[in-house]
Amino acid sequence: MTDSPAPDSPVTDSPVPDGPAIENPYSPEPPGTADGPDRVERFSAEIADMALPGGAGSRDRALLWVGVALMASAIVVVIVAYVISHSTTNPLQQRDAIVAALIGLTLAVVGAALFVRYSMAQFLRFWMARLSFDSHTATDRLVDAMRKRD
Amino acid sequence: MSDGPLVELRGVHAGYDGIDVLHGVDLVVGAGEVMAILGPNGAGKSTTLKVLAGLLPASAGDIIIAGRRVNGARADDLARRGLCLIPEGRGIFPNLTVRENLWMMTHRGQDRAQIEERSLARFPQLAQRIDQTSGTLSGGQQQMLAMARGLATDPALLVLDELSMGLAPIIVDELYDTVAQVAAEGTSVLLVEQFARIVIDVADVAVVLVQGHVVDAGRPHDIEDRLSQAYLGG
Numbered sequence: 068m069t070d071s072p073a074p075d076s077p078v079t080d081s082p083v084p085d086g087p088a089i090e091n092p093y094s095p096e097p098p099g100t101a102d103g104p105d106r107v108e109r110f111s112a113e114i115a116d117m118a119l120p121g122g123a124g125s126r127d128r129a130l131l132w133v134g135v136a137l138m139a140s141a142i143v144v145v146i147v148a149y150v151i152s153h154s155t156t157n158p159l160q161q162r163d164a165i166v167a168a169l170i171g172l173t174l175a176v177v178g179a180a181l182f183v184r185y186s187m188a189q190f191l192r193f194w195m196a197r198l199s200f201d202s203h204t205a206t207d208r209l210v211d212a213m214r215k216r217d
Numbered sequence: 218m219s220d221g222p223l224v225e226l227r228g229v230h231a232g233y234d235g236i237d238v239l240h241g242v243d244l245v246v247g248a249g250e251v252m253a254i255l256g257p258n259g260a261g262k263s264t265t266l267k268v269l270a271g272l273l274p275a276s277a278g279d280i281i282i283a284g285r286r287v288n289g290a291r292a293d294d295l296a297r298r299g300l301c302l303i304p305e306g307r308g309i310f311p312n313l314t315v316r317e318n319l320w321m322m323t324h325r326g327q328d329r330a331q332i333e334e335r336s337l338a339r340f341p342q343l344a345q346r347i348d349q350t351s352g353t354l355s356g357g358q359q360q361m362l363a364m365a366r367g368l369a370t371d372p373a374l375l376v377l378d379e380l381s382m383g384l385a386p387i388i389v390d391e392l393y394d395t396v397a398q399v400a401a402e403g404t405s406v407l408l409v410e411q412f413a414r415i416v417i418d419v420a421d422v423a424v425v426l427v428q429g430h431v432v433d434a435g436r437p438h439d440i441e442d443r444l445s446q447a448y449l450g451g
Contacts, residue, residue, distance in 0.1 A: 202312055203311065
């Protein structure tokens with residue numbers, strides 16, 4: 068190859084070893100490819116069947132905010148229950164307050180579950196991007212070190 | 218199958234951080250056609266490709282693929298259905314070998330052996346470096362790998378961003394020969410080039426984009442003379 072290296076990538080153009088020409092074991096024509104009209108027809112059909120957003124993505128976001136809302140309302144319910152139980156000596160009212168507090172607790176658990184479930188995808192996406200970046204940087208460092216050694 | 222164009226952009230606006238880069242771009246790419254988007258730096262060429270590939274949302278306008286308005290479609294959904302973008306900078310995994318990079322392209326249902334066979338039939342040079350870490354390939358070989366990966370999925374629409382970037386002319390010619398071959402097989406190609414004269418012989422039709430506006434369109438040879446005027450803002 069006589070091409071110049073890409074400026075944005077670590078390049079060491081190691082030469083093809085001399086010697087007898089390496090026979091290409093692969094067929095000259097790409098196998099299994101559709102011809103033009105077939106390919107376009109298949110593409111059109113697949114595009115027609117494709118689900119567009121408005122569906123899963125926005126539903127995930129909505130459920131994430133439902134989770135946040137449930138956790139916030141749970142705090143309010145529990146505080147109200149606490150105030151009720153402290154403002155009366157009537158055992159019936161105190162028991163009602165305990166039930167309200169338990170409902171608040173349930174709301175908090177359900178809200179937290181929804182929040183964790185639907186924020187996880189975003190978190191994992193960030194985490195994968197971070198891993199990919201780290202891996203890229205490590206490779207660059209390795210290639211730099213190899214070039215310096217040569 | 219739709220009888221109309223394969224890709225159509227109608228009045229597309231898009232940008233970054235609320236600042237529009239594209240100001241109403243209109244494009245039509247027919248099935249099996251090669252269209253070149255030409256223009257100076259910062260004209261919005263790559264942004265147009267990103268919008269089409271689903272990597273950047275359009276703030277206004279319509280993106281129509283195979284007769285269907287696909288605004289908001291996810292990039293991975295479009296890729297699975299046969300829209301292949303080869304980005305500027307190639308988008309290969311530099312820490313993986315050539316073979317492992319090719320194996321990444323099974324998302325359209327082909328198995329690894331098919332992917333390898335198809336890629337190496339088109340780019341036999343890669344066969345000699347199949348177990349080499351791709352970050353250590355030359356720029357030309359990396360671009361070949363990027364194209365091999367894209368073409369292994371048998372895309373219906375190939376979108377190429379600055380194929381010639383950082384490469385020697387002889388390699389660029391070789392890569393564009395492959396593009397011409399792919400187009401002859403019936404794949405539609407939309408390509409972006411800053412160096413217009415490279416693609417004059419390959420493209421069926423070209424548009425000139427300047428500051429987010431399509432300022433000229435036609436057969437490449439017809440607009441060749443007007444290119445310098447467009448580039449220099451005359």
